[in-house]
Amino acid sequence: MTQGAAPNSDAAKLDADCARAIELQLLGQLDPAGEIYRAIFQAAPQHPVANYCFGMLQVQAQRPLEALPYLKTALLAQLHVTDYWLGYLEALLLAGHTEAARTILGLGRQQGLAGAAVEAFAGRLESIAPSRDPSAAIVATRLPTPGSRSFIVLVPAFRTHSAGIRVMHTLCNELNEGGRTAYLMFYRFRTDGTGIDVYVPDGDSEYCKLHTSIPRLPACTDIGRFRDLIDSAYVIYPEVVFGNPLNARRVVRYVLNSPAANGYSMREDKNDYIVAFSGAYWPNPHFIAAMMFEEPLFNDENSRPAMERTMDCTYIGKGVSFGDCFRIPGSILIERNWPADKESLSIMLRNTRYFYTWDTVSQTNLDALRCGAIPVAVRWTSPLAPTAFDPALGPLPYAQWTTKNGAITVTHELEEFGERRRRYLDYFRAIVRARPQTVGKLAADIERYFEKAPGVANVSSESPTPGYTADRVSTPVTTAHVA
Secondary structure, three states: OOOOOOOHHHHHHHHHHHHHHHHHHHOOOHHHHHHHHHHHHHHOOOOHHHHHHHHHHHHHOOOHHHHHHHHHHHHHHOOOOHHHHHHHHHHHHHOOOHHHHHHHHHHHHHOOOOOHHHHHHHHHHHOOOOOOOOOOOOOOEOOOOOOOOOEEEEEOOOOOOOHHHHHHHHHHHHHHHOOOOEEEEEEEEOOOOOOEEEEEOOOOOOOOOOOOOOOEOOOEOOHHHHHHHHHHOEEEEEOOOOOOOOOOOEEEEEEOOOHHHHOOOOOOOOOOEEEEOOOOOOOOOOEEOOOOOOOOOOOOOOOOOHHHOOEEEEEOHHHHHHOOOOOOOOOEEEEOOEOOOHHHHHHHHOOEEEEEEOOOOOHHHHHHHHOOOEEEEOOOOOOOOHHHOOOOOOOOOOEEEEEEOOEEEEEOOHHHHHHHHHHHHHHHHHHHHOHHHHHHHHHHHHHHHHHOOOOOOOOOOOOOOOOOOOOOOOOOOEEOOOO
16 A cells, blocks of 8 residues: 555555546546546545546646646655656646756656656657746836835845845845835856946846745846935845945845855944844844745655665755765765756655755755755864754754765664654744744844934944944844744
């Protein structure tokens, strides 16, 4: 009996019902077949054959988007079945998700997917040119009312593989959803290393398509056009931006990682407002805001326990900045840009036993833990201490490893690890739920901080905050992990 199925006494009946539904489906009687499949799902929602056949029924009815979750459920339950891979790939292709189909096909081949039908599908896929996804929602272009106080968030183009970039984009979206007005301006590091170029893009390709609440500024490369807006706004920089390139009067710095990891100072001003993702990244910030995301794709529901899995993975990420890294023998290498989408990554992580990581400050470690894998710290990422494996939530549950004569031994106590994992994920979900309140509290605290000091330059510096330079403004720290 498959995982997630009904008790053994009912399994034979469910299989017989499924066989009857398949006969009706082959005869073209899709509606009665669908009713039987839905009845099966009431008792066994993860039944692989029923999910596959019902997914293909949706494909027959020209509803490929509706087919995807069922076909994916079947595939995750039985990765060795070629038809399940091909059904999922076909639905992705029909739904217009060609890049995802390319990634899943590559992942399937790594898992041993082969044969004439696979090559035929690959040939069809190869003939399709990559296309731009037109589904991003467009928010009306507008400028703020003169004299109003808005937020400007300086960001790179959106990339799903960077948690820091996602935090900054999401912050802007949620500021708008919470009743403020917030805009994105974009930057690129110059190839010659002399600084950044700031711009507003033409179109929506550099925004996250899920962020539908962000008003668009007119596209341009002459940021001087927005001088009045910048002068009146609260400008939020990530810690990787050096100095104050927009010459803003009210500067907020979101410290998403230890600035020491960048190899240069932020060059913050004494009157800047500091918000940190974690207290480990900056001593005594004005505000601590851990922005967390719960991707539904990353879970271990109906997956095998870690120690029953046979695949191990190695993740390098930012670890390459702190020394030599290599793929652990016998494991599959996950790179920051491969797999190309989160759907493919979730399939890998749900089938991973040990997740060897060289980057101990990465969202991917948490994604692996949520999918039931066991993170293994290969090397602690300098300059953070081992206790900062995931400093926003406390130490991430992980296993130790040792090597002797070229053989790797991973040590952990399963029951203790399971309990630590449960507590960790409960806290993580509480922070996710509190994210809108966290952003609201942060915005209000920024407004109070600057509005108490008209002109900003008149802010008192008589009482420095411990841990800062002697001329830093003393402001009580606000922590908003959980409302």
